[in-house]
Amino acid sequence: MGPLQILVLGTLAACCGAVAALNPILPRACNDLEVLAAADFALQDINRDQKDGYMLSLNRVSAVWEHRQDSLGSLFYLVLDVLQTDCHVLSRKAWKDCAVRSLHESVYGQCKALFYLNKPRRIVYAPAYNCTLRPVSRRKIYFMCPDCPIPTTTDMSNPKVLDAAIISLEKFNQNSPLKQYSLVKVTKATSQWVVGPAFFVEYLIKESPCNKSQASGCSLQFSDSVSIPELPVGLCKGSLTQTDLENFVSVTCDFFATQAPAPGTQNSAGNQGPSTLSKEQEPHQENVASTVTPSEAVPRGTIQYLPDLDDEKLKNSQGEGSREAFPVQLDLTTNPQGEPLDVSFLFSGPVEERLVVLPFPKGQHPAECPGKPQDANPLVLPL
Ligand SMILES: *[C@@H]1O[C@H](CO)[C@@H](O)[C@H](O)[C@H]1NC(C)=O
Numbered sequence: 001m002g003p004l005q006i007l008v009l010g011t012l013a014a015c016c017g018a019v020a021a022l023n024p025i026l027p028r029a030c031n032d033l034e035v036l037a038a039a040d041f042a043l044q045d046i047n048r049d050q051k052d053g054y055m056l057s058l059n060r061v062s063a064v065w066e067h068r069q070d071s072l073g074s075l076f077y078l079v080l081d082v083l084q085t086d087c088h089v090l091s092r093k094a095w096k097d098c099a100v101r102s103l104h105e106s107v108y109g110q111c112k113a114l115f116y117l118n119k120p121r122r123i124v125y126a127p128a129y130n131c132t133l134r135p136v137s138r139r140k141i142y143f144m145c146p147d148c149p150i151p152t153t154t155d156m157s158n159p160k161v162l163d164a165a166i167i168s169l170e171k172f173n174q175n176s177p178l179k180q181y182s183l184v185k186v187t188k189a190t191s192q193w194v195v196g197p198a199f200f201v202e203y204l205i206k207e208s209p210c211n212k213s214q215a216s217g218c219s220l221q222f223s224d225s226v227s228i229p230e231l232p233v234g235l236c237k238g239s240l241t242q243t244d245l246e247n248f249v250s251v252t253c254d255f256f257a258t259q260a261p262a263p264g265t266q267n268s269a270g271n272q273g274p275s276t277l278s279k280e281q282e283p284h285q286e287n288v289a290s291t292v293t294p295s296e297a298v299p300r301g302t303i304q305y306l307p308d309l310d311d312e313k314l315k316n317s318q319g320e321g322s323r324e325a326f327p328v329q330l331d332l333t334t335n336p337q338g339e340p341l342d343v344s345f346l347f348s349g350p351v352e353e354r355l356v357v358l359p360f361p362k363g364q365h366p367a368e369c370p371g372k373p374q375d376a377n378p379l380v381l382p383l
């Protein structure tokens with residue numbers, strides 16, 4: 001190719017905004033530091049986008065492709081193996097500050113995410129994601145640990161679960177001199193035989209209008225939210241163990257740092273956790289990912305919870321062959337040439353910036369994928 005041809009190509013590319021399509025999309029190594037930083041930011045963004053449930057943490061990068069878009073930066077296509085933590089999404093903590101759940105109560109799965117990184121402009125943003133999670137196999141846990149607590153329904157249909165929440169919250173209220181709290185909802189429940197039946201629950205609480213003198217009977221108020229908004233202020237972990245002689249009750253509550261603005265609305269307070277990009281390259285999470293969401297009405301993704309894989313296998317055993325255990329669909333387009341994605345709102349000023357989005361790539365990983373897992377137990381790796 002002569003210099004003239006290169007010049008012509010370059011001019012063409014610059015004129016028509018199709019620059020990015022000229023770059024090939026390339027697989028990258030899953031343990032690459034920049035890839036890990038991208039995965040970190042993408043997961044923070046996904047967590048911040050949630051209104052309900054528990055935060056996810058990265059177990060490993062399963063596959064990754066980068067599509068360089070010249071002056072606009074890069075669009076990453078990430079496949080992330082994730083684990084549920086014990087931090088509620090409303091805590092707005094950094095997922096790295098949250099503990100993953102013990103093996104017997106693990107919830108694990110896979111996310112696909114598009115992740116836009118523009119280092120010079122300090123933009124980090126996940127325009128789209130989808131995740132699919134399942135609880136760890138109860139059957140396999142039972143083999144290893146027949147006495148471990150087993151998950152129980154949280155939908156209030158089990159009176160024991162409700163009792164455990166109400167009685168433990170009463171205990172908390174008794175020791176709370178200033179404010180009283182009431183139950184919003186149970187978010188997790190397990191049961192176990194200890195010296196009698198024991199129930200372990202996690203639940204959201206809100207401030208209660210009741211004062212101390214009315215405290216008893218005040219824990220349970222689902223319908224008094226006319227005057228006070230139903231804003232959960234914390235997550236409690238409680239337990240109730242029953243014996244013939246006595247009930248044992250325990251409770252601890254973790255209050256959310258701030259009533260941060262709703263996800264995606266405006267610069268949320270608080271530190272967003274460490275980044276693994278080097279200092280001079282580090283994009284500023286504060287003024288970036290959370291800046292603006294073009295339209296609150298359009299969700300960027302969903303986290304889908306499926307049942308224990310064993311239950312499903314039993315049901316389908318005589319049916320069609322094995323389906324994907326953790327199906328995650330993320331296709332903004334099926335056009336192999338790609339489609340434009342308007343990201344102007346991420347830039348300050350009246351600019352029009354468009355990324356090119358391709359169908360989510362399949363197959364062809366470099367040898368360095370998947371990356372090294374934080375937890376290598378096959379029970380929590382989506383295969
Ligand atoms: C508790 O609330 C009731 C009614 O809401 C009120 O009459 C009573 O004075 C309050 N007691 C205290 C100690 O604030």
Ligand SMILES: *[C@@H]1O[C@H](CO)[C@@H](O)[C@H](O)[C@H]1NC(C)=O
Pocket residue numbers: 128129130301302304329330331332
């Ligand atoms: C995300 O998953 C849902 C199903 O869970 C699907 O309807 C939706 O189209 C997916 N989003 C994208 C962008 O593919």
